[in-house]
Amino acid sequence: MKILLVEDEEELSDIVSRGLRKYGYAVDKAYDGEEAMDYYSVNEYDIVILDLNIPKLDGLEVLGKIRLNDNRTKILILSARSAVDDRVRGLNMGANDYLTKPFDFLELEARVRTLSRIMYVQQTDELMCGGLVLNRATRLVSYQDGKLALTKKEHAILEYMMLHKGKAIATEQLLNHVWDSDAALYPDSLKYHIHSIKKKLVEAGCPPDLIQNIRGVGYKVEETSG
Secondary structure, X not given: OEEEEEOOOHHHHHHHHHHHHHOOOEEEEEOOHHHHHHHHHHOOOOEEEEOOOOOOXXXXXXXXXXXXXXXXXXXXXXXXXXXXXXXXXXXHOOOOEEEEOOOOHHHHHHHHHHHHHHHOOOOOOEEEEOOEEEEOOOOOEEEOOEEEOOOHHHHHHHHHHHHOOOXXXXXXXXXXXXXXXXXXXXXXXXXXXXXXXXXXXXXXXOOOOOEEEEOOOEEEEOOOOO
16 A cells, blocks of 8 residues: 655654554655645555645645546545534545544554555455455454464555455556655565565465466466365
């Protein structure tokens, strides 16, 4: 899951971004409305966390510009403006959720997960493929009740693939949604992580072709008869 965090208070931005990355999210940070639109114009985001009181373009202007042609990206307003009129205006303009400052980070992360469930039409935090279960709330991955020890990046890759179970996912799409935009990647970074995930799945008893290489495209997670 890739998030654009638009927050002009650098200390708060750093705290929130670090917290989200600990949960496996890829996070790009923008400190004003123009920078936010620059990031948005060249990257695809699952969720935008948007402060309203930001320089150059305020949050509502950014919200309006995004919603001109994009109803897919989920937008969570994170603002000190707590008046009912402000919340109603933001939601009426197309925001999916509104959280007022000060806030508890665990609530923010729970709301982000809720928005992603809506995006991928998931009714629970558990993603399943055969006997493989990935719980997005507890961060636990198991196969037939045996727990798998995945790194944060491996967890994020597997989560994104399981959200698209049965569909071929392009390598570029995985890179864009699992890594920050400014991350320094080696040419075989994704291949290395996929190999490590496959090895751990097989050691846990998963069928070896649960994750499939799709030649010329990327990868796919699919239930098999193995």
